Amino acid sequence: MVSLRPEPFGALAYHFGNRRLSFLRNHDMVRVVESLGAHDSVADALEAAGVERRRWPSFEKALATLESSEMIRVRA
Numbered sequence: 756m757v758s759l760r761p762e763p764f765g766a767l768a769y770h771f772g773n774r775r776l777s778f779l780r781n782h783d784m785v786r787v788v789e790s791l792g793a794h795d796s797v798a799d800a801l802e803a804a805g806v807e808r809r810r811w812p813s814f815e816k817a818l819a820t821l822e823s824s825e826m827i828r829v830r831a
Contacts, residue, residue: 768826
């Protein structure tokens with residue numbers, strides 16, 4: 756289980772299982788992470804959050820890092 760705590764810079768994500776802490780360093784990333792479950796793909800979540808396409812590579816990299824630290828996971 757992961758919890759997001761809002762912060763002025765974005766949010767802190769805490770994983771209760773592995774006790775890892777991650778920083779979501781902007782509010783756009785927080786919106787994307789919070790909405791991932793409501794969309795069929797990362798691209799759909801980025802589009803819905805209003806993230807400009809030129810910024811997508813940095814978001815995709817950050818999401819991959821969150822996945823590798825078990826903060827988010829690919830849906831079955």
